[in-house]
Amino acid sequence: MKITSVETFLVPPRWLFCKIATDEGIVGWGEPVVEGRAETVRAAVGELSDLLLGKDPLRVEDLWQLMTKAVFYRGGPVLSSAVAGLDQALWDILGKSLGAPVHQLLGGAVRDEVRVYGWIGGDEPSAVAEAAAEQVASGLTAVKMNAAGRIGRLPGKHEVDGVVARLAAVRDVLGDERDVAVDFHGRFGVAAARRVIPELAPLHPLFVEEPVLPEYTHRLCDVVSVSPVPVACGERLYSRTDFLPALQAGIAVAQPDLSHAGGISEVRRIGALAETFDALLAPHCPLGPLALAASLQVAFATPNFLIQEQSIGIHYNTGAELLDYVLDRAPFAFPGGAIRRWEAPGLGVDIDENAVREADRAGHRWRPPVWRHDDGSFAEW
Ligand SMILES: O=C(O)[C@@H](O)[C@H](O)[C@H](O)CO
Numbered sequence: 484m485k486i487t488s489v490e491t492f493l494v495p496p497r498w499l500f501c502k503i504a505t506d507e508g509i510v511g512w513g514e515p516v517v518e519g520r521a522e523t524v525r526a527a528v529g530e531l532s533d534l535l536l537g538k539d540p541l542r543v544e545d546l547w548q549l550m551t552k553a554v555f556y557r558g559g560p561v562l563s564s565a566v567a568g569l570d571q572a573l574w575d576i577l578g579k580s581l582g583a584p585v586h587q588l589l590g591g592a593v594r595d596e597v598r599v600y601g602w603i604g605g606d607e608p609s610a611v612a613e614a615a616a617e618q619v620a621s622g623l624t625a626v627k628m629n630a631a632g633r634i635g636r637l638p639g640k641h642e643v644d645g646v647v648a649r650l651a652a653v654r655d656v657l658g659d660e661r662d663v664a665v666d667f668h669g670r671f672g673v674a675a676a677r678r679v680i681p682e683l684a685p686l687h688p689l690f691v692e693e694p695v696l697p698e699y700t701h702r703l704c705d706v707v708s709v710s711p712v713p714v715a716c717g718e719r720l721y722s723r724t725d726f727l728p729a730l731q732a733g734i735a736v737a738q739p740d741l742s743h744a745g746g747i748s749e750v751r752r753i754g755a756l757a758e759t760f761d762a763l764l765a766p767h768c769p770l771g772p773l774a775l776a777a778s779l780q781v782a783f784a785t786p787n788f789l790i791q792e793q794s795i796g797i798h799y800n801t802g803a804e805l806l807d808y809v810l811d812r813a814p815f816a817f818p819g820g821a822i823r824r825w826e827a828p829g830l831g832v833d834i835d836e837n838a839v840r841e842a843d844r845a846g847h848r849w850r851p852p853v854w855r856h857d858d859g860s861f862a863e864w
């Protein structure tokens with residue numbers, strides 16, 4: 484089998500899909516994207532396709548080695564995301580060529596369903612509580628909220644009280660049976676995270692996420708060591724070697740994104756590395772159907788797995804959602820808050836190619852918001 488073409492599609496709300504075609508008619512789909520830089524990743528995919536055209540797509544690992552190493556300059560969000568989506572498409576082709584779902588190729592299923600969570604937004608405690616109620620009504624048993632909106636690196640009492648009040652309002656709606664995780668988004672500094680997390684602990688968040696920015700991973704241990712709540716991070720880490728210091732710092736939950744961290748091939752290895760630190764895998768995924776399917780295939784076959792993020796119904800992906808791009812929506816249903824394992828070959832996604840081509844004609848220009856503090860200086864989003 485030989486690869487004959489690599490195409491990309493810029494689809495709203497903020498994603499990029501790729502399609503690898505072969506001379507035997509089998510095609511594979513993937514999602515190579517980093518949010519806000521879809522066109523940059525699209526260019527990187529175009530350059531990487533030089534390494535793929537004419538090659539045997541079934542040699543997934545050899546092609547992964549080429550894509551990550553034969554470029555000399557390696558790693559980082561753009562290149563690793565480009566490789567990630569192409570890697571997903573290669574696994575899709577491998578599975579389809581063998582008539583097997585990817586999780587079977589990864590050693591077979593270790594679980595029958597994957598618990599999923601959805602994001603909830605809102606500024607005031609009442610707004611975030613309302614968003615939580617909506618997600619509970621949709622069937623989810625777990626949600627994730629931001630700790631705070633625009634906030635100082637060293638928040639004062641009023642701001643800290645606000646963070647606690649937001650989580651308390653959500654806990655009220657969820658009761659004791661459901662779970663809520665709290666995303667700090669790197670907005671707090673190390674000292675602030677050390678101060679705030681113990682105050683959140685009585686409300687039992689499932690984990691706190693990105694308490695420090697990825698560039699301060701060398702300070703992560705100072706947060707983990709005083710945190711009564713499990714610490715998670717990884718959406719802005721792109722490889723095994725990026726995860727090593729975070730795991731050494733003691734994170735409990737590793738959150739590689741299947742579309743950022745080198746795809747199925749590398750996230751599989753990040754999961755194994757995490758296991759040697761007694762850490763769990765909970766892939767990041769505010770993305771589309773291919774990224775979610777790749778995450779689920781890994782989850783079905785990974786023992787040290789916790790929970791999966793998914794973007795259905797979240798409000799910041801406005802105008803389109805992942806179900807718009809699939810012909811068969813049934814696999815993405817989450818009765819009881821969990822997605823059941825399904826056995827279609829490859830990634831198991833029935834892509835609506837017409838919808839994808841149509842969406843690409845409109846494209847998108849999604850960018851992260853730019854925030855400022857009251858004094859006019861830059862604020863972390
Ligand atoms: O954990 C999450 O889903 C968020 O931190 C998103 O990754 C961020 O808004 C960029 O998409």
Ligand SMILES: [Mg+2]
Pocket residue numbers: 666668692693718
């Ligand atoms: Mg996050």
